[in-house]
Amino acid sequence: xxxxxxxxxxxxxxxxxxxxxxxxxxxxxxxxxxxxxxxxxxxxxxxxxxxxxxxxxxxxxxxxxxxxxxxxxxxxxxxxxxxxxxxxxxxxxxxxxxxxxxxxxxxxxxxxxxxxxxxxxxxxxxxxxxxxxxxxxxxxxxxxxxxxxxxxxxxxxxxxxxxxxxxxxxxx
Amino acid sequence: xxxxxxxxxxxxxxxxxxxxxxxxxxxxxxxxxxxxxxxxxxxxxxxxxxxxxxxxxxxxxxxxxxxxxxxxxxxxxxxxxxxxxxxxxxxxxxxxxxxxxxxxxxxxxxxxxxxxxxxxxxxxxxxxxxxxxxxxxxxxxxxxxxxxxxxxxxxxxxxxxxxxxxxxxxxxxxxxxxxxxxxxxxxxxxxxxxxxxxxxxxxxxxxxxxxxxxxxxxxxxxxxxxxxxxxxxxxxxxxxxxxxxxxxxxxxxxxxxxxxxxxxxxxxxxxxxxxxxxxxxxxxxxxxxxxxxxxxxxxxxxxxxxxxxxxxxxxxxxxxxxxxxxxxxxxxxxxxxxxxxxxxxxxxxxxxxxxxxxxxxxxxxxxxxxxxxxxxxxxxxxxxxxxxxxxxxxxxxxxxxxxxxxxxxxxxxxxxxxxxxxxxxxxxxxxxxxxxxxxxxxxxxxxxxxxxxxxxxxxxxxxxxxxxxxxxxxxxxxxxxxxxxxxxxxxxxxxxxxxxxxxxxxxxxxxxxxxxxxxxxxxxxxxxxxxxxxxxxxxxxxxxxxxxxxxxxxxxxxxxxxxxxxxxxxxxxxxxxxxxxxxxxxxxxxxxxxxxxxxxxxxxxxxxxxxxxxxxxxxxxxxxxxxxxxxxxxxxxxxxxxxxxxxxxxxxxxxxxxxxxxxxxxxxxxxxxxxxxxxxxxxxxxxxxx
Numbered sequence: 001x002x003x004x005x006x007x008x009x010x011x012x013x014x015x016x017x018x019x020x021x022x023x024x025x026x027x028x029x030x031x032x033x034x035x036x037x038x039x040x041x042x043x044x045x046x047x048x049x050x051x052x053x054x055x056x057x058x059x060x061x062x063x064x065x066x067x068x069x070x071x072x073x074x075x076x077x078x079x080x081x082x083x084x085x086x087x088x089x090x091x092x093x094x095x096x097x098x099x100x101x102x103x104x105x106x107x108x109x110x111x112x113x114x115x116x117x118x119x120x121x122x123x124x125x126x127x128x129x130x131x132x133x134x135x136x137x138x139x140x141x142x143x144x145x146x147x148x149x150x151x152x153x154x155x156x157x158x159x160x161x162x163x164x165x166x167x168x169x170x171x172x
Numbered sequence: 173x174x175x176x177x178x179x180x181x182x183x184x185x186x187x188x189x190x191x192x193x194x195x196x197x198x199x200x201x202x203x204x205x206x207x208x209x210x211x212x213x214x215x216x217x218x219x220x221x222x223x224x225x226x227x228x229x230x231x232x233x234x235x236x237x238x239x240x241x242x243x244x245x246x247x248x249x250x251x252x253x254x255x256x257x258x259x260x261x262x263x264x265x266x267x268x269x270x271x272x273x274x275x276x277x278x279x280x281x282x283x284x285x286x287x288x289x290x291x292x293x294x295x296x297x298x299x300x301x302x303x304x305x306x307x308x309x310x311x312x313x314x315x316x317x318x319x320x321x322x323x324x325x326x327x328x329x330x331x332x333x334x335x336x337x338x339x340x341x342x343x344x345x346x347x348x349x350x351x352x353x354x355x356x357x358x359x360x361x362x363x364x365x366x367x368x369x370x371x372x373x374x375x376x377x378x379x380x381x382x383x384x385x386x387x388x389x390x391x392x393x394x395x396x397x398x399x400x401x402x403x404x405x406x407x408x409x410x411x412x413x414x415x416x417x418x419x420x421x422x423x424x425x426x427x428x429x430x431x432x433x434x435x436x437x438x439x440x441x442x443x444x445x446x447x448x449x450x451x452x453x454x455x456x457x458x459x460x461x462x463x464x465x466x467x468x469x470x471x472x473x474x475x476x477x478x479x480x481x482x483x484x485x486x487x488x489x490x491x492x493x494x495x496x497x498x499x500x501x502x503x504x505x506x507x508x509x510x511x512x513x514x515x516x517x518x519x520x521x522x523x524x525x526x527x528x529x530x531x532x533x534x535x536x537x538x539x540x541x542x543x544x545x546x547x548x549x550x551x552x553x554x555x556x557x558x559x560x561x562x563x564x565x566x567x568x569x570x571x572x573x574x575x576x577x578x579x580x581x582x583x584x585x586x587x588x589x590x591x592x593x594x595x596x597x598x599x600x601x602x603x604x605x606x607x608x609x610x611x612x613x614x615x616x617x618x619x620x621x622x623x624x625x626x627x628x629x630x631x632x633x634x635x636x637x638x639x640x641x642x643x644x645x646x647x648x649x650x651x652x653x654x655x656x657x658x659x660x661x662x663x664x665x666x667x668x669x670x671x672x673x674x675x676x677x678x679x680x681x682x683x684x685x686x687x688x689x690x691x692x693x694x695x696x697x698x699x700x701x702x703x704x705x706x707x708x709x710x711x712x713x714x715x716x717x718x719x720x721x722x723x724x725x726x727x728x729x730x731x732x733x734x735x736x737x738x739x740x741x742x743x744x745x746x747x748x749x750x751x752x753x754x755x756x757x758x759x760x761x762x763x764x765x766x767x768x769x770x771x772x773x774x775x776x777x778x779x780x781x782x783x784x785x786x787x788x789x790x791x792x793x794x795x796x797x798x799x800x801x802x803x804x805x806x807x808x809x810x811x812x813x814x815x816x817x818x819x820x821x822x823x824x825x826x827x828x829x830x831x832x833x834x835x836x837x838x839x840x841x842x843x844x845x846x847x848x849x850x851x852x853x854x855x856x857x858x859x860x861x862x
Contacts, residue, residue: 093725093736097756097781105856106759106832147831151757153783154722 059137065120067136068128069157074119079172080165087159087166094153095163101170106148114171119164125150126160242695245686248275253716256648256709258661259318259332260682262286263703266313268334268345273648273659273709274684276698284343284352285313285336289799293352296801297775297810298730301506302497305339305357314338316365317706321374321410325437325544325653329714331415333368333377340364342377342408344415349720353499356417359492359514360387361404366433368408372441376420376475379406380446384427387516388492397455401427404516405446407475416498421482421515422490423473423526426579427453429462430471432537432603437653438544440562442476445547447535463553467530467586470538470549472565477525478517486522487515502729504808520580527569528578529560530586537603537644541612541627542653546591548612550601557601557614559630561591592630597623602643603706605650607687608657613650615642615662622662622685624692636692638683640666647687648709656711660685660692663704670697680704721785723806730808732777737761742853749774751853755789755803756781757830759855760823763838767851770815770844776801776823779808789836790826800826815842 065071091099098106113122117138125132125139129150132139143149155163248254254272257279262268266286270279287294287303294303294311303309313336320327331353332345340358345351358364363382370377384401386392392400403425408417428448436443451468454461481487490513497508519526533551540547547560565584567573573588600618607613611633614623620641624634644663648656662685667678679699686693725735734740734754740761743750749772754761760778768774780789782805792800793813801809815821825836843849 092738094781094783097737097754097759097761106757148757149830151782151784151787155783 061117061121061138063118064136064138065118066122066124066128066139067131068124070120070123070127070160074123074161074164076119076168079168081169083162083165084169085166087162087164088169090155090159091163091166094155098148098151107146107150108142110167110170112171114164114167122164122167123157123160126153126155126163127157128152242686242693246274246276246684246696248272248277253712255712256656257712257715258646258648258707258709259320260663260700260704260707261315261318261334262701263316263680263705264314265702266315266336267702268315268318268332269701269704270350271682271698271700272712273661274695276682276684276696278701280350281701282345282350282352284334284345285315285341285355287311287799291802292799292809292811295799295811297812298505298808301508302352302355302499304495304497304508305341306359306493306495306510307339310339312338313341315343315702315705317367317369318708319368319370319377319706320708320710321415322370322652323373325372325441327649327652327708327710327714328374329710329718331374331410332708333370335364335367335379337363337365337382340367340379340381342368342379342417344410344417346415347715348718351499353501354415354417355495355497356408356419357494357496358406358408358419359494360389360402360422360490360516361385361406363429366430366446367406369433369435369444370410371435371444371475372437374410374412376407376409376435377417378433378435378444378473378475379408380404380430380433382429382431384429387424388490394455397427398453401453401455403427403430403448405430405473407478417496419494419511419514421478421487421517423478423517423519423522425471425519425526426581428469429458431535434538434540434651435475436540436544436547436562437542440540440544440547442474443562444473444475445538445540446471446473447531447538447549449534449536449552463534467532468535468551469528469583470531470535470547470560471581472527472529474525477522481517481522481525482515487517489513490516502727504723504728504730518580524569526581527565528581528583529565529589530575530583531558532556537601537615539604539606539651542606542608542655544653546627548604548614550603550614552600552602552617554601555596557594557597557604557625559591559593559627560589564591565589592628594623594625594630594632597625597632598635603645605645605647605660606655607647607650607660608655611687613645613647613660613687615645617641617643617665620664622660622692624687634690634692636685636694638662638664639670639681639697640664640668644704644706646707646709648711651708656709658686658688659695660687661707661709663700663707665703667699671699722783722787723804725779725781725783725806728779728806728808730777730779732775732810733808734777734779735781737781737855740853740855742767742851744851747772749851751776753778754781755779755791755825755836757787758825758832758836760791760825760836760838761855762853763855764857765838765853766841766843767849768815768840768842769847769849770818770842772815774813774815774840776811776813777808778803778811780805782806787829788827789829791823792826793823793840794821802827815840818842818844 101111133143256273258271258273260269268282283293293299319333321331340361344354346353361381362385365382367379368377381404384403386400387402405423407420409420429450431447433446449468450462452464531549532554535549535551537550545562568584568588573585574582575585598616598619602615602617604612604614621637625632642662643665646661662683664681667681670681682700684696734752741752780803788802796813801811803809821840
């Protein structure tokens with residue numbers, strides 16, 4: 001009789017588990033959260049860093065266009081000095097607290113950046129740093145090396161393009 | 173009958189089943205217990221999870237129809253949003269609490285009338301002027317009634333107004349940034365309690381005086397109350413562009429205690445209504461002496477008429493100085509202006525502007541139904557709730573159905589204006605809110621309950637106990653033309669045993685009650701900050717769509733802003749030292765400063781160069797007789813420091829901003845007042861020496 005009783009209990013327990021599993025399954029298929037994670041916390045840095053360690057194939061920096069609003073190719077023509085000047089002003093106001101051209105400070109030195117990265121990657125890194133450091137293999141490695149989340153300074157695409165031109169003027 | 177038969181059949185079957193079971197199992201009762209427990213667990217968990225799934229869409233927290241349990245109705249899954257913002261007054265904290273409904277989660281405390289060392293409000297040089305009054309700097313206030321700005325009688329999400337009771341003031345908060353933008357002092361007024369309820373299109377916020385005083389104030393015997401003391405109503409105009417408040421005019425009234433007000437809407441849009449007690453005009457032991465008369469009054473004020481009389485030059489100038497403090501958005505700094513005079517109307521010169529309506533026994537709340545037709549008053553000591561008809565009031569005025577007058581203000585006949593009475597509602601009626609289905613909800617302080625009754629028939633249809641001693645109550649949109657009618661929140665005065673005890677002092681208890689069905693259902697208890705008096709709620713998307721995430725550095729025109737690290741510097745002007753500093757993850761520039769001396773007055777002007785959401789930096793200086801600063805992205809804030817001793821003083825960021833937050837620090841060298849240490853400042857000296 002004791003055995004019967006236990007079996008009954010088990011049957012009930014299994015029904016509980018099954019019903020939970022069904023619900024969990026349906027939940028896991030629901031949409032992922034829309035809330036973007038805030039940047040720069042230890043938690044997000046830590047998780048990104050550990051994820052980057054498990055990354056397999058290294059990306060080619062001269063083909064990787066990064067992740068973000070710049071999806072089509074950026075036309076690179078002769079250097080536009082006026083645009084580069086505008087970019088210099090933006091760089092000094094919004095970027096220079098962490099980046100110098102010749103020297104690593106908080107972030108990498110940016111001399112030669114246009115020789116190391118695609119124009120699209122540079123602009124996506126400026127415009128979308130949180131997603132880049134979370135999902136782009138090169139940006140993930142940078143975060144692991146520098147331990148500082150690149151700040152999103154909310155530049156417009158035009159402003160990011162101007163900053164790119166400023167980098168080109170340094171690298172010519 | 174059919175149902176009964178069916179049930180008894182079921183009963184029989186169940187009994188048979190159980191009897192059969194008994195043949196197999198000796199321990200039937202044990203089995204049943206286990207079975208029911210597990211099934212219950214399964215049902216509850218399944219319900220919770222289903223509702224979690226249902227809440228997948230942002231901002232939707234409506235529970236599954238299958239479930240009737242309270243938990244699922246207030247559950248907002250992690251990362252999901254509440255349906256409503258609720259703003260509660262902080263009462264004696266002087267601030268405003270922001271909660272999410274239905275979860276009851278505290279989202280933020282907004283500093284308004286009290287200094288807030290947590291972010292430097294009222295301590296930083298930019299915000300200190302907000303707390304200036306004709307009495308000097310007042311570091312604290314008693315905030316009572318939040319009032320959302322309205323367009324066509326509905327909350328529009330632009331601003332939140334709130335009164336200060338102790339040193340009469342009204343504040344306006346900008347709901348794009350959730351910060352205090354404007355504070356105006358109310359002259360010739362004391363105990364700014366019936367305040368600040370806004371008119372149908374926020375033309376005015378209206379204030380009154382609870383403690384009558386001489387106007388202008390003067391040195392007289394208190395016993396000369398009847399002769400020298402006056403009540404005062406204030407019409408505070410709101411600029412529809414920038415929201416700035418200005419005192420349009422005041423109306424002098426008999427020296428009663430004006431307790432609450434609510435503006436009319438719809439048919440009564442040109443009017444505002446005040447309760448008053450102490451028609452006895454007592455000045456001592458009001459507890460007994462102001463409870464003598466069977467009836468006090470509702471005072472109806474035609475503010476349109478007041479506007480006309482003001483325009484027609486009927487107002488006389490009074491010269492009581494008062495302050496108006498406002499944030500200049502461009503310089504991010506508060507400005508204080510002192511105004512020297514105000515225009516005052518006397519009802520004797522302004523027929524048709526004010527009327528009294530008799531109201532039983534020391535009325536407290538006065539609330540206007542969604543159409544504007546019914547005006548409900550609550551006599552604290554009355555055994556009924558009188559409801560006045562705006563239509564009958566207009567007819568009574570036309571027919572001059574007066575019962576005498578007081579200081580030139582006609583008293584309308586009670587029978588001529590009353591629409592109905594809610595009989596035996598309970599004990600101690602205080603406030604009424606409305607739903608979208610023609611019902612009213614009145615809080616009963618003494619009998620500690622909410623009573624639901626029907627407009628028009630005045631019959632009581634439901635009641636629910638509250639824990640304990642409810643003061644105000646709030647239906648989201650419940651004082652507007654279109655109440656949402658889903659919940660009522662009870663704002664209770666006494667907490668006692670509702671939460672884990674925290675010593676003699678307990679937080680105030682709020683309770684969320686479902687009013688979507690015929691019967692009110694208690695859903696949730698949650699603690700609040702300070703003492704919430706009134707509250708207001710608005711659909712979340714009305715505010716989220718305009719929410720400011722950071723201040724654009726291009727728009728920062730603070731006189732001490734640094735828009736780039738290369739502009740940072742230290743300047744001496746006599747014994748004042750101005751440090752122009754920036755911060756970004758994760759350093760200050762400069763972070764090594766020398767040349768400061770004992771006896772100097774040092775101002776740190778710090779600009780946060782970040783341009784992203786939720787990246788404030790903090791700033792604190794060891795031993796500073798001042799608060800810290802929290803500086804929002806794109807903002808400049810100034811902290812004053814007067815070093816008293818020589819030595820090396822560290823400063824650091826207090827808001828964990830990045831992985832290298834702990835490295836966000838710096839040093840200041842303080843030299844003797846006679847030393848000749850030169851001003852010197854640097855960051856990472858090797859390559860950024862200026």
